[in-house]
Amino acid sequence: MRYPALVPGTLLRRYKRFLADVRLDDGREVVAHCPNTGSMRAVNVPGCRVWLSPSDDPRRKLAWTWELIELPQPEGATALASVHTGRANRIVEEALVAGDIEELVGLGPLTREARVEGAHRARLDFRLGSGDGAAYVEVKQVTLREADGHGYFPDAVSERGRRHLEVLAGLAATGQRAVLLFCVAHEGIGSVAPASHLDPAYAEALQRVAALGVEVLARRCRFVLEDGRPCAVTLGEALPVEVERRFPG
CATH class of the missing domain: 3.40.1350.60 (Trna Endonuclease; Chain: A, domain 1)
Structure with missing residues (x-):
């Protein structure tokens, strides 16, 4: 499955289950849809690098969707994880x-x-x-x-x-x-x-x-x-x- 062109940023917080504040690499702070109804235990880690998919659909309330997060692993490595259960x-x-x-x-x-x-x-x-x-x-x-x-x-x-x-x-x-x-x-x-x-x-x-x-x-x-x-x-x-x-x- 190919992703749309993903945009990197830093996770600031996830709240109200379906919302996430993200600071994009260009300095903008945006609200992204969080397509995950679970607790997101261990993958909701503020400060980590995340990847968002953009949308120009005027019917959407939010132009961004949180897709992936990069999580710290032992010995300084990182691991990608998908937060988009859909x-x-x-x-x-x-x-x-x-x-x-x-x-x-x-x-x-x-x-x-x-x-x-x-x-x-x-x-x-x-x-x-x-x-x-x-x-x-x-x-x-x-x-x-x-x-x-x-x-x-x-x-x-x-x-x-x-x-x-x-x-x-x-x-x-x-x-x-x-x-x-x-x-x-x-x-x-x-x-x-x-x-x-x-x-x-x-x-x-x-x-x-x-x-x-x-x-x-x-x-x-x-x-x-x-x-x-x-x-x-x-x-x-x-x-x-x-x-x-x-x-x-």
């Missing part, structure tokens, strides 16, 4: 269409916002194929890197996330393929585990549904730079998902 589905969809996720190749046409009927009526992000051979895929973006160096999901209590797990488990119980795909949008994360320290009910549910046949996958995002600026992102290598691991803090 990008994850597009990144995954491009990978599915291109056949870049080997576990999900050759299943048939892709349907977005796939309806699931039955006891757990819901919509999941994607369905590949149709009939008994279909695979349902729910995507979750991961950006929480804790002090132990590992990635965790969710970054706060997520009743919606638990409901999606129950829907996937219901599909698996009827013989359908049900897949939870963690889109790891943080360069510094090398593995994923349920955040039992933040949402123990989600962690218990993930362990249970994985034992019932829900496939749990994780892929790391690869950010592409041109002349030092992020210009695109693709879905890269598989990462381990450790459903039994616990954050030691």
